[in-house]
Amino acid sequence: MKPILLSSIICICLCFSRPSGSLAQDRLVIISPHWEGIRYEFGRGFKAFYQAESGREVKVEWMDVGGTSDVLRFIKSEFSNKPDGIDIDLMFGGGSDPYLELSRTNLLAPYQLPDSLLSAIPQKAGGFPLYDADYHWYGATMAGFGIIFNKRVMERMRLPNPKTWEDLTDPALFSWVGSADPRKSGSAHMPFEIILQAYGWERGWQIITALGANARSFANTGSQVPKDVTTGEIAYGMAIDFYAWAQINEVGPEMIGYTMPDNLTILNPDAIGMLKGAPNSEIARSFLRFVFSEAGQRLWMQKPGTPGGPERFQLSRFTVLPDLYRRIDPAYTSVTFNPFTWTSTFVYDA
Incomplete structure (x- = not known):
């Protein structure tokens, strides 16, 4: 055999050979609106799992x-x-409404979690299903909507403790209330929808109008309002839970509080689902098993560096495993609210 031909064959064999003892690498494609912290922690955790x-x-x-x-x-x-598949395995995050639509249009592939995992997840929280009856989607975590408040500002200015959305209409709170622009922020839009449904159309608009009159400004993003509360620019803000927990973690619960009005708000699952025609369906199923394992669920609640917690980012989200609220050391988390002990008779019409 000629030396040049022999060399070529050897090079080709080396290119396609795998060193002994090395691990094969598989692939998973996830489309997600989640921020960097969630992507990093769940990507890192899943690789080990x-x-x-x-x-x-x-x-x-x-x-x-x-x-x-x-x-x-x-x-x-x-x-x-x-129509048979788009070379994407999973959608992760974005609330529940997109998954309801994708399910209605048959663009999600069902997968029933093993009984050992599924039995640990309640069917509902706050009156809202935590997973699809046909297993097209599951709530990986939950989002609540409520009021963040600055305790020190309230004490200094002798302002009342908020318990309901209607409390934010008190004329004494003029210029002390904040909200994001509901035209620009989905997390700001939801509380206004909730008010209209919880109080009824006529009374709901009266509350929104009076609340708007008390607002110092309308921020461009939902994340800005809790920051304004923390700095004391405003005393009260309408906020999604994880933005509030982030501020509580930063400055402490002795300064910042957060409440979800009883019977006047909702817990909305933040879902995950496998897309139809997923090219890596077995790996996608493994990712779903990881997300709902204790190892995956601890990432939502715990502080970075705590045993079983995230490595770099604090996510400050709810777990969907009720037992973890009891078993996680309070020193390991900034999430002080247990959504499974919270009751509501309000049913949101999506």
Whole structure:
């Protein structure tokens, strides 16, 4: 055999060979509106989980096409051109409404979690289902909507403790209330929808009008309002829970409080689901098992560096495993509210 031909064959064999003892690498593609912290912690955690479960390595690829509405629009557009599958395995995050729509249009693939995991998840929280009856989607965590308040400002200015949305209409609170612009922020839009449904159309608009009159300003993003409360620019703000917990973690519960009005708000599952035609369906199922394992659920609540907690980012979200609220050391988490002890007769019409 000629030396040049022999060298070529050897090079080709080396390119396609795998060193003995190395692990095969699999692939998972996730489209998500989640922020960097969630992507990093769940990507890192899943790699360890998958290696222990399968003995293989996995590469997690995150697709970022924008916010929740952008993700939903992208998925529907892709399926209109490729109805059998769009080369994406999972959608992760974005509330529950997108998953209801994807399920209605048969763009999600069902997967029933093992009984050992499914039995630990309540069917409902706050009157809202935590997973689809046909297993097309599951609530990986939950989001609540309430009022963040600055205790020191309230004490200094002799302002009342808020318990309901209607409390924010008190004329004594003029210029001390904050909200994001509901036209620009989904987390700001939801409380206004809740007020209209909880109080009724006529009374709801009266409350929104009076609340708006008390507002110092309307921020462009939902995350800005809790920051304004923390700095004392305002005393009260309408906020989604994890923005509030982030501020409580930063400055302490002795300064910042958060309440979810009884019977006047909702817990909304922040879901995950496998897309139809997922190219890596077995790995996607493994990711779902990880998300609902104790190892995955601890990432939502615990502080970075605590045993079983995240490595770099504090996520400050609810777990969907009720037992963890009892078993996680309070020193390991900034989430002080247990949604499973919270009751509400209010049923939100999505």
